Amino acid sequence: MDPGFRRDDDGRRYAFPWTQSFTAVTASPTDTIVAIATPPGAGGVGIVRLSGPAAHAIAQALCGRALRPRHAHHARFRDGDGTILDDGLALAFAAPASYTGEDVVELQAHGSPPVLQQLVARCCALGARMARAGEFSERAYLNGRLDLAQAEAVADLIAAGDLRAARAARRALEGEFSARVDALADALLAIRVHVEAAIDFADEPLDTLGGAALRAQLSDARAQLDALLAAAERGQKLRDGLHAVIVGPPNAGKSSLLNALAGSDRAIVTDVAGTTRDLLRETVRIDGVELTLVDTAGLRAGGDAIEREGMRRARDELRRADLALVVLDARDPDAGLRALAGDLDGVPQRIVVHNKIDLLSAPPAANGDALPASARTGAGLDAVHARLRAAAGDDGAGEGAFTARARQVQALRRAATALADADAALDRERLELAAEALRIGHDALGEITGRTLPDDLLGRIFSTFCIGK
Ligand SMILES: Nc1nc2c(ncn2[C@@H]2O[C@H](COP(=O)(O)OP(=O)(O)OP(=O)(O)O)[C@@H](O)[C@H]2O)c(=O)[nH]1
Ligand SMILES: [K+]
Numbered sequence: 187m188d189p190g191f192r193r194d195d196d197g198r199r200y201a202f203p204w205t206q207s208f209t210a211v212t213a214s215p216t217d218t219i220v221a222i223a224t225p226p227g228a229g230g231v232g233i234v235r236l237s238g239p240a241a242h243a244i245a246q247a248l249c250g251r252a253l254r255p256r257h258a259h260h261a262r263f264r265d266g267d268g269t270i271l272d273d274g275l276a277l278a279f280a281a282p283a284s285y286t287g288e289d290v291v292e293l294q295a296h297g298s299p300p301v302l303q304q305l306v307a308r309c310c311a312l313g314a315r316m317a318r319a320g321e322f323s324e325r326a327y328l329n330g331r332l333d334l335a336q337a338e339a340v341a342d343l344i345a346a347g348d349l350r351a352a353r354a355a356r357r358a359l360e361g362e363f364s365a366r367v368d369a370l371a372d373a374l375l376a377i378r379v380h381v382e383a384a385i386d387f388a389d390e391p392l393d394t395l396g397g398a399a400l401r402a403q404l405s406d407a408r409a410q411l412d413a414l415l416a417a418a419e420r421g422q423k424l425r426d427g428l429h430a431v432i433v434g435p436p437n438a439g440k441s442s443l444l445n446a447l448a449g450s451d452r453a454i455v456t457d458v459a460g461t462t463r464d465l466l467r468e469t470v471r472i473d474g475v476e477l478t479l480v481d482t483a484g485l486r487a488g489g490d491a492i493e494r495e496g497m498r499r500a501r502d503e504l505r506r507a508d509l510a511l512v513v514l515d516a517r518d519p520d521a522g523l524r525a526l527a528g529d530l531d532g533v534p535q536r537i538v539v540h541n542k543i544d545l546l547s548a549p550p551a552a553n554g555d556a557l558p559a560s561a562r563t564g565a566g567l568d569a570v571h572a573r574l575r576a577a578a579g580d581d582g583a584g585e586g587a588f589t590a591r592a593r594q595v596q597a598l599r600r601a602a603t604a605l606a607d608a609d610a611a612l613d614r615e616r617l618e619l620a621a622e623a624l625r626i627g628h629d630a631l632g633e634i635t636g637r638t639l640p641d642d643l644l645g646r647i648f649s650t651f652c653i654g655k
């Protein structure tokens with residue numbers, strides 16, 4: 187069904203505000219869910235969270251008293267036979283002013299796994315059921331407390347590997363990303379209204395129907411979408427971490443560079459060409475930015491069966507890389523690069539390092555984009571750090587990125603393609619085609635915030651969250 191338009195009784199199309207045409211997934215959960223909200227393992231405090239219509243009644247039975255919303259109560263949590271399971275704080279929130287939009291209770295007990303499990307078991311005996319992964323956030327989404335991009339940002343914030351990723355998730359959680367998607371969707375709706383109206387006057391040339399203004403609006407929307415896509419792609423890298431593969435000819439110093447960047451002797455270094463065979467993965471943090479570095483076997487013709495298998499793995503890994511960190515011997519970098527032949531084709535980004543500059547008799551001459559360095563002395567490594575950090579989505583300012591998931595980036599790309607199609611269709615005055623492309627673009631944007639969402643997507647999205655969130 188077309189979410190942006192309705193037909194009146196005479197069959198004429200009219201625009202229908204898309205935000206209103208969105209019918210929330212109407213499943214209104216009637217059961218009360220419970221889960222341990224703090225991470226597994228022992229801790230000073232552990233929190234059990236309840237959400238749903240019976241949350242307050244269950245907590246009352248457990249604590250032996252009624253809870254006033256938004257007050258901290260000291261309470262003894264008792265089992266069915268009156269045994270004290272633990273004592274702690276109980277906090278109640280009344281619907282709709284809670285994380286999920288339902289009645290919620292948080293029980294803060296001692297962070298002992300068996301105690302917390304007993305509390306959960308008691309809540310279940312009193313009528314709750316165990317929450318599925320992500321079910322609290324799913325309910326928050328279903329009750330309109332968060333849109334989908336914000337709900338995903340909650341999971342991203344929890345999983346953030348470093349401060350920059352956390353900040354980007356925070357921005358998405360505060361709705362900045364959603365607001366930009368919504369603004370763009372509104373702009374597209376206006377364009378759709380215009381095109382649909384023009385279809386009804388198909389005999390007239392588009393120019394007389396405000397065609398120029400329409401084209402200007404569309405090109406504006408495309409520019410906004412491109413900027414949003416760039417910010418989302420940067421955020422996706424922050425979220426997923428950059429996957430950088432170190433490649434180069436044997437003995438160029440790849441393993442030495444990995445060790446220097448990781449700050450520890452992870453990889454075996456010898457002067458024997460062909461030392462590294464297996465892939466060696468290392469998560470490194472460069473000035474607070476997390477990325478995965480993979481050391482690989484040196485690429486060259488020949489080699490024994492083990493080395494050839496190593497090279498096969500290296501090439502395989504390179505195909506999945508976001509970035510190739512190419513290490514060449516500074517004394518003859520060109521020969522090294524030639525040895526890599528077509529191996530670097532298709533890798534989205536590369537950083538070339540001319541290593542072993544300590545062995546040069548003269549200081550290295552500027553050589554294109556290549557970074558002169560020495561894994562042995564540490565010379566030039568700052569520049570390697572800076573380039574890696576930039577490639578990992580940190581533009582220095584660190585602003586402007588939103589954590590984004592592959593799902594969201596794909597939807598933005600689909601929208602961008604659709605708008606390009608719409609533009610091309612308008613060039614040819616094919617209004618029906620343009621209208622259809624605009625609808626596809628509009629729907630793609632709606633998927634990001636969850637305003638237009640294929641039903642099966644919802645379950646898949648929330649099942650990737652952790653329990654208790
Ligand atoms: N002088 C100098 N020697 C280096 C430097 N980097 C690495 N080496 C030496 O070069 C040799 C090869 O280093 P590796 O790190 O094992 O090189 P690799 O590229 O991993 O080699 P393979 O795994 O065999 O492909 C070792 O003897 C290192 O000590 C450097 O910056 N300066
Ligand atoms: K070596």
Ligand SMILES: [Mg+2]
Pocket residue numbers: 440441442453454461462481482483484
């Ligand atoms: Mg090596």
